[in-house]
Amino acid sequence: MRLSVEVRGVSKRYGPRQVFDGLNLELLPGVTGLLGPNGAGKSTLMRCLASTLMPDAGRVHVLGLDLSDREQRLQARRTIGYLPQELGLYPQFSVSSLVDYVAILNEITDRRQRRREVERVLEEVDLLTERKSKVRRLSGGMKQRLGIAIALIGNPQFLILDEPMVGLDPEQRMRFRGLLSRLGENRIVLLSTHQTEDVAALCQRVLVMQAGTFLFDGPPHQIANQATGQVWLSAYPSAEGQAGWRAADGRYRVVGAPPLDAEPAEPTVEDGYLVLLNARAEKII
Amino acid sequence: MSRVAQQLALFELKLMLRNPILWASAGVMLAWRTVATWSFEPAWHLETVQTATAALLVGAAAVVVTSMVTMRDSRPQTAELFSALPTGQPVRTVAVVVAGPIAAGLVVALVSVLHFVSLLGGTPAGRFDAYEVLTGVMVAALMAALGVALTRWAPTLIIAPVLIVALVWAIFQFGRNWLMPVVPIASAPGDISRPSGWHLGYVTALVILVAALALMRHGIQPARTGIAGVAAVAVGLTGWSTVSQPEANERETVKASTTYVCQRLGTVEYCAYPLFTRWISIWQGAVDPVVQGVPPKLRAHLPRVIQLPGEESLTGTNLKSTIMVTLQWGRNGGEAADRRSLASRMAAAAIGLPGGYLAVHNCDLRGQARSIIAIWLAMRAGEPPARFQQSPFDEGPNTVVYQASDLGIIDFGDEELHYARRLLAMPMAERRIWANWDRLASPKTSIAEALPLLGLRSEVPSERPREQPCR
Numbered sequence: 001m002r003l004s005v006e007v008r009g010v011s012k013r014y015g016p017r018q019v020f021d022g023l024n025l026e027l028l029p030g031v032t033g034l035l036g037p038n039g040a041g042k043s044t045l046m047r048c049l050a051s052t053l054m055p056d057a058g059r060v061h062v063l064g065l066d067l068s069d070r071e072q073r074l075q076a077r078r079t080i081g082y083l084p085q086e087l088g089l090y091p092q093f094s095v096s097s098l099v100d101y102v103a104i105l106n107e108i109t110d111r112r113q114r115r116r117e118v119e120r121v122l123e124e125v126d127l128l129t130e131r132k133s134k135v136r137r138l139s140g141g142m143k144q145r146l147g148i149a150i151a152l153i154g155n156p157q158f159l160i161l162d163e164p165m166v167g168l169d170p171e172q173r174m175r176f177r178g179l180l181s182r183l184g185e186n187r188i189v190l191l192s193t194h195q196t197e198d199v200a201a202l203c204q205r206v207l208v209m210q211a212g213t214f215l216f217d218g219p220p221h222q223i224a225n226q227a228t229g230q231v232w233l234s235a236y237p238s239a240e241g242q243a244g245w246r247a248a249d250g251r252y253r254v255v256g257a258p259p260l261d262a263e264p265a266e267p268t269v270e271d272g273y274l275v276l277l278n279a280r281a282e283k284i285i
Numbered sequence: 286m287s288r289v290a291q292q293l294a295l296f297e298l299k300l301m302l303r304n305p306i307l308w309a310s311a312g313v314m315l316a317w318r319t320v321a322t323w324s325f326e327p328a329w330h331l332e333t334v335q336t337a338t339a340a341l342l343v344g345a346a347a348v349v350v351t352s353m354v355t356m357r358d359s360r361p362q363t364a365e366l367f368s369a370l371p372t373g374q375p376v377r378t379v380a381v382v383v384a385g386p387i388a389a390g391l392v393v394a395l396v397s398v399l400h401f402v403s404l405l406g407g408t409p410a411g412r413f414d415a416y417e418v419l420t421g422v423m424v425a426a427l428m429a430a431l432g433v434a435l436t437r438w439a440p441t442l443i444i445a446p447v448l449i450v451a452l453v454w455a456i457f458q459f460g461r462n463w464l465m466p467v468v469p470i471a472s473a474p475g476d477i478s479r480p481s482g483w484h485l486g487y488v489t490a491l492v493i494l495v496a497a498l499a500l501m502r503h504g505i506q507p508a509r510t511g512i513a514g515v516a517a518v519a520v521g522l523t524g525w526s527t528v529s530q531p532e533a534n535e536r537e538t539v540k541a542s543t544t545y546v547c548q549r550l551g552t553v554e555y556c557a558y559p560l561f562t563r564w565i566s567i568w569q570g571a572v573d574p575v576v577q578g579v580p581p582k583l584r585a586h587l588p589r590v591i592q593l594p595g596e597e598s599l600t601g602t603n604l605k606s607t608i609m610v611t612l613q614w615g616r617n618g619g620e621a622a623d624r625r626s627l628a629s630r631m632a633a634a635a636i637g638l639p640g641g642y643l644a645v646h647n648c649d650l651r652g653q654a655r656s657i658i659a660i661w662l663a664m665r666a667g668e669p670p671a672r673f674q675q676s677p678f679d680e681g682p683n684t685v686v687y688q689a690s691d692l693g694i695i696d697f698g699d700e701e702l703h704y705a706r707r708l709l710a711m712p713m714a715e716r717r718i719w720a721n722w723d724r725l726a727s728p729k730t731s732i733a734e735a736l737p738l739l740g741l742r743s744e745v746p747s748e749r750p751r752e753q754p755c756r
Contacts, residue, residue, distance in 0.1 A: 009342055047365075050369040051368075051369060052356040052368040053368050074371055077369060077370060077371040078371045080369055082366065082369040084362070084365040084369075086362045086365070087362060087366060088361070088363035088364075088365075088366065090357065090358045090361075090363075100296065101296060102370070104289060104291070104292045104293050104296055104372070105289075105371070105372040105377075106370055106372070107289050107369065107372060109288040109291075135291055141430070150366070175447055181535050213509045232321025265722075
């Protein structure tokens with residue numbers, strides 16, 4: 001079984017709206033970050049990869065298994081861990097019951113093995129002490145961690161995480177970054193996020209998606225390079241820059257046209273991402 | 286059933302058995318049956334049917350619970366997560382449609398056992414119909430399965446309340462035999478009109494049919510269709526057998542035999558159905574104090590006490606020598622009225638009052654000496670006979686109003702009640718009464734004539750008969 005995910009000529013349409021058309025992608029072991037504005041098609045792509053949504057055209061192969069084939073799709077689901085963007089958890093369940101329930105649905109039928117697995121994934125997301133708490137009593141961040149724990153059940157070879165960092169406090173984010181980088185060592189992790197610093201910190205590869213197409217596909221430092229010569233620090237704001245804000249030191253950080261008395265600054269992934277999106281917008285205009 | 290389905294069913298079962306809605310309904314069911322049977326000696330043939338009917342309460346709760354559980358994976362955000370898992374919705378349906386009926390059935394079984402054990406504190410009689418008990422279990426299971434099937438076909442939370450409203454409507458619309466042959470409500474032996482074995486088979490087949498229909502929501506497969514087809518045929522056959530033998534249950538469970546078991550205790554013969562012989566001593570407890578008040582030479586001629594409904598045809602001859610008791614007897618205070626009624630009828634028979642079943646017209650005992658003796662005899666067992674009262678009796682489309690006292694279709698007044706009380710307080714009153722029995726028992730002897738014979742003085746005003754005097 002080849003440890004890869006292949007997307008070939010995939011198209012998806014919601015009524016009159018074409019989300020993407022003829023999309024191609026190959027994912028290999030490691031953490032891949034998926035960036036893009038709202039409505040770019042990230043979640044739709046993730047649903048197609050998670051087999052919860054069938055594309056209108058094209059093929060998706062997960063670890064060599066064709067998702068358009070019923071039997072192969074079923075097999076593929078045994079290798080996929082999926083955290084949807086909006087997670088509906090059962091408020092009346094206890095934390096361990098919910099994880100146990102999903103573990104059964106993941107075909108872990110041996111009771112001892114299931115108990116070990118429940119403890120393992122709850123330990124991974126630091127929720128073991130809350131295992132008897134009702135889901136309704138958990139904070140937003142805890143619920144998010146619970147969702148991540150559910151995605152980790154069964155040690156899936158392909159992890160699809162749609163905005164998993166939402167609601168996590170800084171400490172939990174750091175912990176989660178560590179977990180994801182560990183997981184990415186020998187499996188495919190696709191991570192959708194709006195947090196560019198997370199992408200910079202843990203992804204080996206970044207995909208920037210807008211309007212159903214990939215604007216960028218490469219390592220994080222290359223996306224930052226997109227903004228080389230376009231990031232400035234100045235005592236004055238810029239009326240012509242693509243983006244600008246006053247930083248903690250009182251100076252303005254500007255992306256785009258330089259303001260008065262500007263000095264060049266080291267670009268970040270976020271700067272590169274902004275430049276990429278704006279370049280695309282200008283092309284369209 | 287796959288290993289995943291088994292584990293999932295076990296998981297759902299554990300969860301449902303912790304569901305407060307189910308246990309609240311169990312509490313209400315137990316309270317209902319406890320209150321309803323508190324004042325009556327347990328009659329198994331009735332109580333097993335009534336408990337099966339009461340299982341509808343747990344069934345209603347089970348509909349709500351299984352519907353909610355079935356709806357669980359239909360929530361948009363949850364559906365997204367679940368659709369990426371290897372276990373699909375059909376397996377989840379199998380798990381719920383297995384776990385729901387088992388959970389509801391277990392709760393009903395537990396409540397039924399608790400209730401029946403509590404009834405052992407009384408003097409239970411009649412045939413304990415295990416089929417009826419199991420029918421109660423299956424009725425709850427049927428409702429649980431319905432909750433799953435309806436919610437799979439119409440995935441909305443409103444479906445459970447709609448089903449419950451339809452159920453309540455059906456009960457009021459079709460009365461005792463609503464939705465026959467599913468669950469008739471029995472309140473008297475004559476109402477039980479189903480052979481319990483066939484009926485159990487019918488409800489069980491319905492559970493299987495409904496479960497198969499729930500699964501058919503996920504596609505018509507040969508196995509599901511086959512099970513549904515066999516279950517449908519079974520429903521038809523068992524349903525037909527149930528309604529085509531309406532008397533079977535009464536014959537089997539009430540009488541158990543066409544002959545009575547008769548015992549002569551002292552001078553009175555008591556006849557009960559074989560499964561009700563434990564009640565003979567209870568009847569004797571009410572009759573004996575009356576018998577002890579009758580002159581010994583007359584005691585051999587007292588009527589026998591016999592249980593209704595019976596196979597014997599009641600004619601004028603045996604009516605006069607028979608006092609009938611029913612398949613019900615009170616307890617925890619509820620027995621007072623039954624004791625009073627039985628003792629009063631024995632007293633009325635002993636003094637020669639017109640027999641209740643023969644008297645078709647009202648008559649009035651006011652002013653007659655024998656009224657004092659009849660009331661005195663009855664009061665030896667406890668309370669004085671109930672006064673003349675109207676009781677509505679539902680007879681088909683018309684409600685007929687009957688007037689009767691505990692002595693029969695016979696009225697009496699305060700005067701005789703007063704003197705009966707005085708007699709009861711008088712030591713050795715029996716000797717005076719027995720010595721003048723023939724005169725006192727005569728319809729021609731007035732109270733005024735009797736008072737000196739009884740050693741009493743006139744203390745209250747005389748009353749005139751309001752109806753035709755009794756002869």
